[in-house]
Amino acid sequence: MEKLTGKDKELIRDSWESLGKNKVPHGVVMFSRLFELDPELLSLFSYNTEQESAQDCLSSPEFLEHVTKVMLVIDAAVSNLDDLHSLEDYLLNLGRKHQAVGVKTQSFAVVGESLLYMLQHSLGAAYTAALQQAWLNMYSIVVAAMSSGWSQNGERGSD
Secondary structure (H helix, E strand, C coil): CCCCCHHHHHHHHHHHHHCCCCCHHHHHHHHHHHHHHCHHHHHHCHHHCCCCCHHHHHCCHHHHHHHHHHHHHHHHHHHCHHHHHHHHHHHHHHHHHHHHCCCCCHHHHHHHHHHHHHHHHHHHHHCCHHHHHHHHHHHHHHHHHHHHHHHHCCCCCCC
16 A cells, blocks of 8 residues: 655644534535536435435435445544555455445546545635645545455456
């Protein structure tokens, strides 16, 4: 796994902390953007079968539980910036789970773009080019591990 600079870690920690303790609303912003960028991803959420719109999905209790889990994964990455390698097995398994439910590896880039959008939206003027790059650096490490786990389950012609 790649390494992050001390400055990257400081920027990531400070920005994540500034989002506050309840990060679920920020996660909803992230997923709102995700569904704008790739509406087909909405179909991956099986509890969304009766809902007609992204907004319906975003407000469902099941989806909010998923958002909470995603924010906890980000929180774990931020909490382990000094040793992201310690999360490798967890991230490999997460990649396998995403492959098993039909997530394509291309979607990881859209999620990254949505994460950056959420940070920019939530942090306003505190969102800088250096901060964006720091988050991209961390996200690329996370995605590399998840992608490795994803491909261990087999590409099945999706890339």
